[in-house]
Amino acid sequence: MIEIVSTERCVTCDVCIAVCPTNVFDRGPDGVPVIARQDDCQTCFMCEAHCPADALFVAPLRQPAEAGSPLRDEAHLTENGLLGSYRKEIGWGRGRKPGARLAVGPELGFARTTPRA
Amino acid sequence: MPTEPTPLDLTADVVVAGGGPAGAWAALAAAQSGADVLLLDKGYCGTSGPTASGGTGVWYVRPDPEDREKAMASREALGGHLADRRWAARVLDQTYENMHRLGTEARYPFPVVDGEPYRRGVQGPEYMRRMRSWIRRAGVRILDHSPVLELLTDPSGAVAGVRGHRRQHDMAYRVRAGAVVLATGGCAFLSKALGCDVDTGDGALYAAEVGAELSGMEFSNAYGIAPAFASVTKTAYYNFATFFRADGSLLAGASSQGGRAVIAAELMRTGTVLCSLDQATPEQQAGMRLGQPNFFLPFDRLGIDPFTDRFPVTLLLEGTVRGTGGIRITDDECATTVPGLYAAGDAATRELICGGFTGGGSHNAAWAMSSGTWAGRGAARFAATLGGGSARRRLVATGEAGLRSGAEVAEEAILSVREQVHPYEKNYLRHGDRLRPALAELDGAWSGLRGGAAVRGAAAIRSRQAAAMVAHARWMYTSALARTESRGMARREEFPELDPAQHHRLTVGGLDRIWVRPEAGARQAVAS
Numbered sequence: 001m002i003e004i005v006s007t008e009r010c011v012t013c014d015v016c017i018a019v020c021p022t023n024v025f026d027r028g029p030d031g032v033p034v035i036a037r038q039d040d041c042q043t044c045f046m047c048e049a050h051c052p053a054d055a056l057f058v059a060p061l062r063q064p065a066e067a068g069s070p071l072r073d074e075a076h077l078t079e080n081g082l083l084g085s086y087r088k089e090i091g092w093g094r095g096r097k098p099g100a101r102l103a104v105g106p107e108l109g110f111a112r113t114t115p116r117a
Numbered sequence: 118m119p120t121e122p123t124p125l126d127l128t129a130d131v132v133v134a135g136g137g138p139a140g141a142w143a144a145l146a147a148a149q150s151g152a153d154v155l156l157l158d159k160g161y162c163g164t165s166g167p168t169a170s171g172g173t174g175v176w177y178v179r180p181d182p183e184d185r186e187k188a189m190a191s192r193e194a195l196g197g198h199l200a201d202r203r204w205a206a207r208v209l210d211q212t213y214e215n216m217h218r219l220g221t222e223a224r225y226p227f228p229v230v231d232g233e234p235y236r237r238g239v240q241g242p243e244y245m246r247r248m249r250s251w252i253r254r255a256g257v258r259i260l261d262h263s264p265v266l267e268l269l270t271d272p273s274g275a276v277a278g279v280r281g282h283r284r285q286h287d288m289a290y291r292v293r294a295g296a297v298v299l300a301t302g303g304c305a306f307l308s309k310a311l312g313c314d315v316d317t318g319d320g321a322l323y324a325a326e327v328g329a330e331l332s333g334m335e336f337s338n339a340y341g342i343a344p345a346f347a348s349v350t351k352t353a354y355y356n357f358a359t360f361f362r363a364d365g366s367l368l369a370g371a372s373s374q375g376g377r378a379v380i381a382a383e384l385m386r387t388g389t390v391l392c393s394l395d396q397a398t399p400e401q402q403a404g405m406r407l408g409q410p411n412f413f414l415p416f417d418r419l420g421i422d423p424f425t426d427r428f429p430v431t432l433l434l435e436g437t438v439r440g441t442g443g444i445r446i447t448d449d450e451c452a453t454t455v456p457g458l459y460a461a462g463d464a465a466t467r468e469l470i471c472g473g474f475t476g477g478g479s480h481n482a483a484w485a486m487s488s489g490t491w492a493g494r495g496a497a498r499f500a501a502t503l504g505g506g507s508a509r510r511r512l513v514a515t516g517e518a519g520l521r522s523g524a525e526v527a528e529e530a531i532l533s534v535r536e537q538v539h540p541y542e543k544n545y546l547r548h549g550d551r552l553r554p555a556l557a558e559l560d561g562a563w564s565g566l567r568g569g570a571a572v573r574g575a576a577a578i579r580s581r582q583a584a585a586m587v588a589h590a591r592w593m594y595t596s597a598l599a600r601t602e603s604r605g606m607a608r609r610e611e612f613p614e615l616d617p618a619q620h621h622r623l624t625v626g627g628l629d630r631i632w633v634r635p636e637a638g639a640r641q642a643v644a645s
């Protein structure tokens with residue numbers, strides 16, 4: 001679920017408010033969006049992909065992260081290069097090559113069935 | 118029932134409800150046929166729905182007779198022989214054309230393999246971002262965060278517009294239109310599977326309220342494999358998996374295809390199934406990263422190496438998003454049985470090309486873009502035949518449960534539908550002895566929604582979702598009970614065999630009283 005809107009990074013462009021399919025954000029008093037309805041977050045990572053300032057972090061959990069979790073710690077996430085990592089991966093942002101250009105997955109073939117021991 | 122005046126009063130030749138791939142292609146086709154088009158999305162056209170957040174393989178096959186034959190034959194038995202080759206061929210043709218247009222007109226950056234654009238898949242965020250700008254350039258007006266709440270008809274019963282609510286402005290709206298395309302997606306029952314929570318079956322409810330029929334609703338028990346903690350259901354990559362019990366022993370027979378029931382049974386028994394994608398070679402691992410970057414988000418963010426570590430998995434309900442059930446299609450332009458109403462994508466039945474089995478894997482994406490194209494054209498043509506008088510028609514509101522009743526019980530109904538549809542022992546490992554009581558509970562939830570006060574304003578968005586999910590579940594289980602055999606995805610524990618006498622599609626419909634019957638054409642075919 002969405003956990004972080006970085007007040008330091010946010011450029012108050014309102015893009016996340018517009019693009020979140022389940023309407024999770026509201027505009028805060030200082031213009032920085034607030035996570036108003038976290039329960040409605042469907043962990044789709046779309047806000048993060050569209051944020052031009054790498055100011056959002058979506059924890060990869062279907063439940064809110066626990067208090068004290070590193071997934072709620074902006075300093076930890078910045079240090080580990082996790083803020084904006086999805087955007088980078090799909091090659092969005094100035095000077096990047098779209099990830100779609102390289103998106104050739106492996107041939108899937110037949111599914112493996114777990115054998116008997 | 119006459120409609121109340123609303124603050125925002127609009128007109129259009131064609132209204133498209135839903136802005137996933139099916140809605141976007143429908144809007145494009147309608148606009149390019151000369152119609153004035155308004156697209157309304159519950160979320161945001163460009164990010165909403167599983168395609169936008171996911172990425173999809175596309176059923177893209179060269180128009181070579183042999184390749185085609187192979188592509189069509191590959192799924193026929195799996196789908197219980199309910200697919201129709203003529204439709205499959207039409208979809209292959211249209212998909213081929215659309216994928217080319219996506220590259221040339223929308224400049225989608227396809228990868229290049231052996232000097233050729235590789236068109237067998239698209240990355241969701243890129244695909245849908247481009248669809249949005251493309252349809253805007255074509256003149257389509259888009260209203261985001263504006264869920265449709267009900268259809269409006271003229272006194273003859275033909276569909277003549279929609280009514281809805283703009284949730285970020287807290288304002289009701291009404292649109293008069295010559296024709297409406299429902300492209301609202303399938304129903305995943307708020308399971309939090311990737312991108313699926315906007316898909317609550319709304320279109321099917323609205324269609325049934327004006328008398329349209331549904332088909333294939335028994336084929337609605339799709340569950341995707343996801344890490345136990347995460348939303349990302351990408352079952353195909355588990356082709357490389359080995360599954361384990363909690364004690365580390367091998368879970369024999371488990372598989373992403375044909376062995377998901379083993380996983381479900383173990384989850385029911387002990388609550389834990391572990392997995393490792395240990396069968397992928399280094400080349401395959403690298404390809405997976407490029408092909409589906411978001412598959413790795415949960416792992417990378419938690420420091421798990423899915424190729425060597427063991428992590429817990431679960432099965433998340435994807436209902437009719439990856440099942441095949443939906444609104445019944447009656448002609449080549451994706452018309453429904455109701456004049457002026459068209460359906461496309463997951464909102465429409467995919468039995469025509471998949472029979473009783475999709476499970477994703479490219480057919481859905483191909484269907485979304487093809488059926489969208491046809492529905493958009495059909496709707497534009499229908500609207501044009503009405504001439505100028507269409508905007509002067511008297512409008513009749515058609516929405517009932519969750520709108521004109523049900524204010525107090527919507528949350529209860531959502532809880533109830535989740536309890537009756539999510540559990541594996543009810544919906545996945547089906548048995549009449551468990552389906553019947555579940556259906557009785559759902560019928561009770563429906564009666565509750567039919568009583569009580571009208572729902573006011575923005576609250577109707579949620580109560581209409583509740584009503585749509587309950588209705589969806591009742592059509593699903595009524596059809597599942599009528600099919601006393603195992604065919605396609607619809608399996609019954611007490612009827613494990615395919616019954617040649619039931620080689621027909623099932624049509625279902627109704628709201629307070631649900632009916633189900635074999636599809637007329639198919640019934641004759643069986644009799645002859």
Ligand SMILES: Cc1cc2nc3c(=O)[nH]c(=O)nc-3n(C[C@H](O)[C@H](O)[C@H](O)COP(=O)(O)OP(=O)(O)OC[C@H]3O[C@@H](n4cnc5c(N)ncnc54)[C@H](O)[C@@H]3O)c2cc1C
Nearest residue numbers: 135137138139159165166173174265302462463479481482
């Ligand atoms: C994780 C995942 C991976 C998948 N991978 C593949 C794949 O590889 N290949 C494949 O073929 N298929 C795949 N599928 C299935 C595929 O995503 C769907 O078939 C496809 O998205 C259907 O498109 P659609 O436009 O019909 O519906 P959706 O994409 O679901 O779009 C529906 C739209 O309607 C809107 N809406 C809903 N209700 C209303 C309302 N009341 N008013 C207005 N708007 C409304 C929603 O906001 C949404 O924008 C996958 C599905 C999942 C969940």
Ligand code: SF4
Nearest residue numbers: 010011013014016051
């Ligand atoms: S998209 Fe990013 S920069 Fe824009 S308002 Fe949201 S958080 Fe701030």
Ligand code: SF4
Nearest residue numbers: 020041042044045047
């Ligand atoms: S992850 Fe998806 S649902 Fe959650 S806040 Fe971001 S855009 Fe909204």
